[in-house]
Amino acid sequence: MDYRVNLAARMLANKRGSLIGAVLAVSIGILVIHVNFVIFQGIYDAIIRDMTDYRFGDIFVSHEEEATIERSHVVYTNWFERVPLVQSATPRLSGSADIEFRSMGEFHEEYDVPVVGVEPVSDIQASKIHTTISDGQYVYARNSIVVGETVAEDLGGVRVGDNLKLIMTNQGGEENSKRFVVTGISKTAGGQGFDTSVIVHIDTLRSLVDRPNESNSIFVKLNEKNPAAALEIRKQFLAAYANDDLKAQTIEEAAEATLKGFRSGIAMINLIGYFGMGSSAFAIVTIQMMLVNSKTREIGVMRAIGAKRKDILMVFILQGMIIGAIGAGAGTGIGLAYTTYAKETNMQFQGSLALEVNYNWSKIAETALLAFFLAILAAIYPSYRATKLQPVEAMRNV
Amino acid sequence: MSDIVLELQNVSRIFGEGDTQVKALDDVSFKIKRGEFVLIVGSSGSGKSTLLNMIGLLDKPTFGKVILDGKETTTLKDGQVSQYRNEKLGFVFQFANLLPDLTVLENVMLPQQIQGISEDIRQNATDLLIKVGLEDQINKRSNKISGGQAQRAAIARGLVNRPTVVLADEPTGNLDSVTAGKVVKLAKTMAKELNQTFIIVTHDKHQFPDVDRIITIKDGKSYEEENTMEITV
Structure with missing residues (x-):
């Protein structure tokens, strides 16, 4: 082993307090980044997950210009379901309605409540919105309705078994109304489901708005998350129906408006994390300055017996490397342990959205390397100061 | 190979400027031959430590030349001086260090590792430690041995590169008289065995009987003590 490595390691080992302090500074810097990533990237990914599961699927087909797709959805869903990577495809139609509800003699009314029409059988296969029914069951008949929890509360406490009246205006401007039996209450932790909507059978909704066979969108779910496959399937679909003026979007495209704000927030949080890591570099500078000051005599002796300035520089830079390596290792280890814990326990905070925790190995490696190089960078100034000690001056420090 | 290993030519060292100027060394000149065991004696403040720094290439003279092993050293750059110190000088400090x-x-x-030697360094160091009687202390941390043992280890460190000159600064100053006697005896034995030039700086010449020469430093000037003749003024 090179004597400078040996000396650097021994000096640090014999100054355990300084070593632990410096390593902790690096580790905590990394840990902050990991915790930030788990929480904020976890929330972001959870929102994408829920939007994929409930609202958009992996591919979301709608009309390029019109609000609805006039051609029967069967043509499109059949096309998608012939693709082996597609799990299922289902049509959806949306609109808005006024809702009337009478309970215990009191009359409740809500205006412009979003209404989602689903085809119960294929929707259960394609989306996971049916899993959000906290009470009762999903839409199963023409007159059944699932009420979002917020709507249920706004209507004075709608329960399963209650009757609701939906009033909607069809495309001719005429009002149509229909009574429904509440079969379920839908509630999602992050609010990305239909908590502020009601869900009915698509055919019932079509009748109410007088749009037979029409749909707003086709929700396509793949067998597994595969963005590359989604892009390829989308491309082939659009090529197959080039004259239908359809647009097919991936989840990131379909939910862009929602996700854009989150991305800015995450970038800001990450920046704060990196500032935190940067501040750990100041701790290393301070600790190494103390180390250099406490080793003045040794530096003088080394210079006297022939060590060059670059040898002294190397000893203290190596200390920075050792601190960086141990700190990066420990910080990454603790960070990974935290990430694993968050993943295994489906971490959520007080009943809120369960985080979608993923191991982003490139980011983990990037953070560890950054911390390592930051520790070396922080060691440069103290090391430089050490080389500036004149042997005679240093020797006086006996 | 020249017989003269160290030559000081009209070396002066001035500290400070103007009214606060202090002349720590004043036109000192002498030559030391290979294998000589030389004592530099002086009271506190006489300038002997400054002289040691000049000889040890730890400081540069304001005027004059220090010629070590035939090479004028005052014009060398920092890196070259470090290399020269490593190859040509061995240091033994008062507190072993x-x-x-x-x-x-x-x-x-x-010292050998600094020089970049990789072969036999462990064996060379071990041989020297055996010679100075520290074979049973080899793997101990250096701050876990006694002052006398540390000073013997320091002598071994000073000799390991087979330097042209070994410089010892008050090598017995921190030891009791019995241990000091042993260290002096060891230094002499090593000097004789290895034909090694030793320059010892001390304030107490009585601890080093039978040396080849004694150079006395007084008020920054050097005197040869044997005949009390001022060799250079």
């Missing part, structure tokens, strides 16, 4: 983070053996190996 072993690096406390290293073992006794590692301390003795250090």
